[in-house]
Amino acid sequence: MKSTNQTNKSNQVDKKATGVLIETGQQFPLTIKRLGINGEGVGYFKRHVVFVPGALPGEEIVAKVTKAGDRFSEATIKKIRKKSTERITAPCPIYDQCGGCQLQHMEYEATLREKADLVRQAFERYTHVPEGKLPIQETLGMDNPWYYRNKSQLQVNKSKGEVKAGLYAQNSHTLIDLSACMVQHKSSNHVTQVMKEILQDLDISIYNERKHRGAVRTIVTRVSFKTGEVQLVLVTAEETLPKRKQIIDEVKKRLPEVTSFMQNINDQKTSLIFGDETKLVNGEETIQETLGDVSFSLSARAFFQLNPKQTVVLYNEAKKAAKLSGIEKVVDAYCGVGTIGLWLANEAAEIRGMDIIEDSILDARHNAAKNNVRSYQYEVGKAEEWLPKWKKEGWIPDVVVVDPPRTGCDDKLLDSLKQTKPKRIVYVSCNPSTLAKDVGQLQKAGYQVKNIQPVDMFPWTAQVESVTELEKLS
Template sequence: MVQKNTYYEVTFTDLTHDAMGVCKIDGFPVFVKDALKGEKAMIKITKLNKNFGFGRLIEIRDESPFRKLPICEHYHVCGGCNMMHMNYQTQLDFKKYRTQETLRKLGKIETVVHNTVGMSNPYYYRNKAIVPFGMRHGKIVAGLYRPRSHEIVDIRRCHVFPKVISDIIRYCKTLFAELQYTIYDETTHQGLIRGLMFRTSHAEGTIALTLITKEAKLTEKERLIHNLRRRYPGIVSIVHNINTEKTNVMLGSKSRVLFGEDTIQDTLLDLSYEISHRSFFQVNPEQTALLYQKALDYAALKPTDTVIDAYCGIGTIALTAARHVKQVIGIESVKEAVKNAQQNAKTNRIDNVRFIHGLAETILPDLAEHKPDVLFIDPPRKGCEKPFLEALVKLAVPRVIYVSCNVATLARDLNFLQANGYTVHETTPFDMFPQTSHVECVVLMSRVDK
């Protein structure tokens, strides 16, 4: 019987969906962070559940040839990345395998899964992140959380953030202390500064900052803006977001602009976009361009086509497709994103697209009269609501392109569509989040002729 706090010599035979090593002790499965398939190691059992346990890697006795030394000094304590101990090709192979196995096991989908599309430089790629602030031993800390906790890892440099953002985070710790801003404490619900959100423009190199506070009152605003702009002239927007709720959700419901506009400009596939601090925009611009091009290739658009873009965000897929078809209709639940999308259509002089504010599952059934030829789906991690999938089936859209950031909910939704008249032709995984186990997929489906 496996005992907690006991040491065992094990061999890792597989990886979990989140890249933990899998070993068995007398048939009892144990999951261990930072272990690789094929390695032999000494582990310590840290937690036991009824059917499985968790362990900590103590010593690697037989190291995998695919292991590498993480470049980040915070890697073993930070929850931001979980695959930096693998060489990059192994990460890409893992994501292809994970996509195949999840589609097969959860969705009963047998289809072609292509090699994962990777990056030439899999670091410093994120154009957006929210960074919590806190206090420890009388000093301000800022960074990312430890795995499965709300303890902030005080990060000197994050290797998936642009380098300038790590510099800004470090500088803000000093600046907030100089301005005598108090720092928010989750346990007492006291303090002013909750965190920072940043966006960067890949095309223009500009930066938008959102300062998240517990209270609406913010002193020394002019000094704050002056110091940030003097040190980082690339900052073109500073927004003050107020979150008075006792919650671990960072962004509050109210915001006001302190400097510039509540938008940042970026370019994707030769189109320009205005992105507000609340709008969704893919976090990896280099990979997004490749992903959207694959989605367009799968769609095989024709000049006579009518296209629906569900969960359209600020209109990136809709506007890209509009140049190739008769008309596009975008559906989006976030009002600010719809406004951004409408402005983006004007900015790019595209007049054959319209955007509707509302839930995709509510709006889609009302669009039957348009007889859509192609439907793009790019939902949040939870996937599509069942009423939306039922409406899709009823509309019998000939070609469907599904873009997913969660292969588990993708498998669930594809299983439903496959059982209701659709064939899954092929899938291409994209490494949108290098150094993590997350994977983005583009799937081509078509209606089966009866």
């Protein structure tokens, strides 16, 4: 089974092998033409695609092949012969180790340009928009692209008697300790650091991934930008939280900003962060966040956008694309805690949404009631199940908003959209490739791309969010 990176790279190259023989360890000059979807430089050696992490468009380098393939190869920079004028010194000393950011060595404005180009490349590859007619706008960036993430999920281990929390280096089990991440909210950094000290001081059992033994495996924090409240979740491999009372006392004493302290149990051998069971340790079940005039209660497992400031920008673009007049019936598919639907609610007649996580739906109903939404319905399940059911009952949406995971919309959902035929589809995406593939299918069903607006939700990474407006042709 291919990794996500391998699949994304395969999506960027021709299906036929180039016939060029390249060997691991081989070195050759290479001119970087563009960025790939994972932030690596892309060059061509005798028409053979070569991906080079850390290389920037316009640079001339000497590449050393680390992985040779028939369709594409991977290489490292042996030497930079001609440096890009947009190359800068990354302010974070470990950005290239933890894998969280890929583009801190590039001027911020240049990253915005390249992100729009990633969206453009995907649409040109998978859709049927005539050349030069792609309605794509410039990427909307941040004035201050630092300390913007409201949530961190850091793996915990113990090395040489010291508790560490961080991310695994790419393609390895080496944990890179993140004590002062420059893209995480400063409260997240502080709470994580102090929680490590509490675990160390109380000699709490730490999970060992190889032996599948130990208690605490992950520290999760979520910060409310509006209230300053912090939700702390300890993910454990055991039902019982060791020295529970002592941990509670220390958290209350050292971390008064933590208003919601939860435990999640995940006893499986898996790379997934959360298990199915979450229980209250101390404080409240949720924290409160506000976007614009809309307030939200957030439980531990509920999905919520990671960059609150840019979320307002993103949702305003979704509202523009929805073109609501006050009489429309709107579906918020993949609704999470109801964020997008509630953002549109004051300009719609009715909002309905669905999500497969029950906690999210409970939060969505609570959030709708709290914000005095006049007509709403939120259900547990998949959009491809609820859309046909509602249609059979005679309820057909005018606008459907989809905000799927990186894998894109489920084929059954696309089929449901084709059958339901809403007048307008607003597609909020975090993956240009799956977005463009799905749009290609919707085009065949009679939908026209009216506008594509990239939004930089994750500065210094290769990720780009976008809002695509699709209109049903009459």
